Amino acid sequence: MKKISFIALLLISQQSFALLSNNISIRVRSSANYLYPCNAGIAENKDSISKGVDYIKGFWQASQHKPTAGTGDGVAVGGANSGNFDIDYSILGSLLGDGELAFPKFNTLLPEVSMFDFELGGTPKNPSQKVEINLESDTFNAAYFVTFCFKPSKLSHNDDGVKRELIFNSARITHSAVPTNTKEYATDSKLKATLDIKCRTKDNTITQFYAPSGISSLDTLLTLFPENTSIELIPSNGLKIGDPSNMLSGDFLPYGSLPDECRVRFYFFETSGVLRDHVLLESDIRIDLDANVRAIGQ
Amino acid sequence: MKILFFILLLTLLTTKAFSIGPTYDHYLYVCDLGIKANLNSTNIGVDYIRFKNGAKQEKIIGSYINKMFRGEGRDLLKRDLNKQLSDIEINLASDYKGAQFSIEYCYHWVKKNQSLNFYIANIDITNPDLLELELSKKVSCASINDVGVKNAQDFTANNFSWELGQNQKDLFCKIKFTYKERFVGELRDYNLGDLKILPIINIGVTP
Numbered sequence: 436m437k438k439i440s441f442i443a444l445l446l447i448s449q450q451s452f453a454l455l456s457n458n459i460s461i462r463v464r465s466s467a468n469y470l471y472p473c474n475a476g477i478a479e480n481k482d483s484i485s486k487g488v489d490y491i492k493g494f495w496q497a498s499q500h501k502p503t504a505g506t507g508d509g510v511a512v513g514g515a516n517s518g519n520f521d522i523d524y525s526i527l528g529s530l531l532g533d534g535e536l537a538f539p540k541f542n543t544l545l546p547e548v549s550m551f552d553f554e555l556g557g558t559p560k561n562p563s564q565k566v567e568i569n570l571e572s573d574t575f576n577a578a579y580f581v582t583f584c585f586k587p588s589k590l591s592h593n594d595d596g597v598k599r600e601l602i603f604n605s606a607r608i609t610h611s612a613v614p615t616n617t618k619e620y621a622t623d624s625k626l627k628a629t630l631d632i633k634c635r636t637k638d639n640t641i642t643q644f645y646a647p648s649g650i651s652s653l654d655t656l657l658t659l660f661p662e663n664t665s666i667e668l669i670p671s672n673g674l675k676i677g678d679p680s681n682m683l684s685g686d687f688l689p690y691g692s693l694p695d696e697c698r699v700r701f702y703f704f705e706t707s708g709v710l711r712d713h714v715l716l717e718s719d720i721r722i723d724l725d726a727n728v729r730a731i732g733q
Numbered sequence: 734m735k736i737l738f739f740i741l742l743l744t745l746l747t748t749k750a751f752s753i754g755p756t757y758d759h760y761l762y763v764c765d766l767g768i769k770a771n772l773n774s775t776n777i778g779v780d781y782i783r784f785k786n787g788a789k790q791e792k793i794i795g796s797y798i799n800k801m802f803r804g805e806g807r808d809l810l811k812r813d814l815n816k817q818l819s820d821i822e823i824n825l826a827s828d829y830k831g832a833q834f835s836i837e838y839c840y841h842w843v844k845k846n847q848s849l850n851f852y853i854a855n856i857d858i859t860n861p862d863l864l865e866l867e868l869s870k871k872v873s874c875a876s877i878n879d880v881g882v883k884n885a886q887d888f889t890a891n892n893f894s895w896e897l898g899q900n901q902k903d904l905f906c907k908i909k910f911t912y913k914e915r916f917v918g919e920l921r922d923y924n925l926g927d928l929k930i931l932p933i934i935n936i937g938v939t940p
Contacts, residue, residue: 453937454855454935454936454937455759455760455761455840455934455935455936455937456761456933456934456935456936457761457763457838457932457933457934459763459817459818459819459821459931460929460930460931461821461822461823461836461929461930461931462821462822462823462927462928462929463822463823463825463865463866463912463926463927463928463929463930464822464823464824464825464925464926464927465824465825465826465921465922465925465926465927466825466826466921466922466923466924466925466926467778467826467827467828467920467921467922467923468778468826468828468923469923499922499923499924500923502924586923587778588778588779588826588923589923589924589925590824590825590826590925591779591826596783596790596792597779597781597783597792597794597824599779727778728778728779728826729778729779730779730781730794
């Protein structure tokens, strides 16, 4: 009896001086927004007398969006009457098809439907690779573009507790001629540039098109881009996705939500139409694109 | 004989008023959270903590403007066991690594009778090493005696005992873990990283 009573007392004693332990595990999730070059395309003015080959040469690797996509390289060749890709929003398309500049279709390095799976060379992990644009046609009548893809952080897909907005703050193009050049490519070709942005939801139920400012004519659409200069294609206050002031067409995304993907396309147009020089003109065109995703109200 | 035994046992198990030793209340709970983004980042997404405060979903955002531990000073004290913070998720979507976040646990011990005068606080902390996160820890305890005199001390060890002074009636400890992402300035992967951290705290007061 004494033994049993002692056990009972011991139980009470242990209960009174118990240690407490925490049992809350904390989950840490990490995923960045992803902005990367993913495609390029080339075309020729169908009304020109161009002959010769204009082509883009590029290397690509699997993007983080689809790590199993593999690597590859290839060329896209511009042709007066060929192409696999239409400019895909009506205002730019109609302006460029108005007879002054008629680029019916572009050929692209990668199909538009799968370009999000790939990252073009010249990435931080592979800086030696560049996209090469080789222009051999008789006249300065080529057009080409470089596309950047944007995927918002994977965390934004399954958490509606934080309202976010996407702003493209800056889209800068810097043209630098190789010092040994005796001619100036951008000046001679009257190179002009512009960009447009297309964002959409995964199932394409909502698509929006944006441009830096309200577009009413080709003059305001294309910015002359002479040699050794930088131009900024986005207004100083940035281009906010969801803001109707820069939206060209499409449906509205709900306030505070992000699209599932965007592509930002930088267009370059040779507009002088004069005979191309035989002298080799080499230029570096550097594109800096800066986008922020931030919490609304912060 | 058997009846006598059961009566005695029942009395001992159900009547705290007659139990031997002091009685007290104590609680261990998450009492504060904080987050800030990498200060050097020029292109940051949203780093935020999401958690349940009782049944209510809440969040703290480490924004690119504030860049500070916004949770500091927030009163998230929840001694009510039904309203404690739970389901804590640290979500890091900034473009560059280097985010910091903190999780603070509070321990509160209150003596309920005067039967013993001397007590020892025992704390044992285990925190697994993590490749991705650098950990710093701060433990501060303060006790108050019967006449309101406070005795405070900070500790650096993971395992220690602290002899409280005479006639202590109240002990409050804060155990703050601050995690900082390693590889500061590196681009964060788009692909999802997902890990669980569980710092283990065993804490109590014994005579």
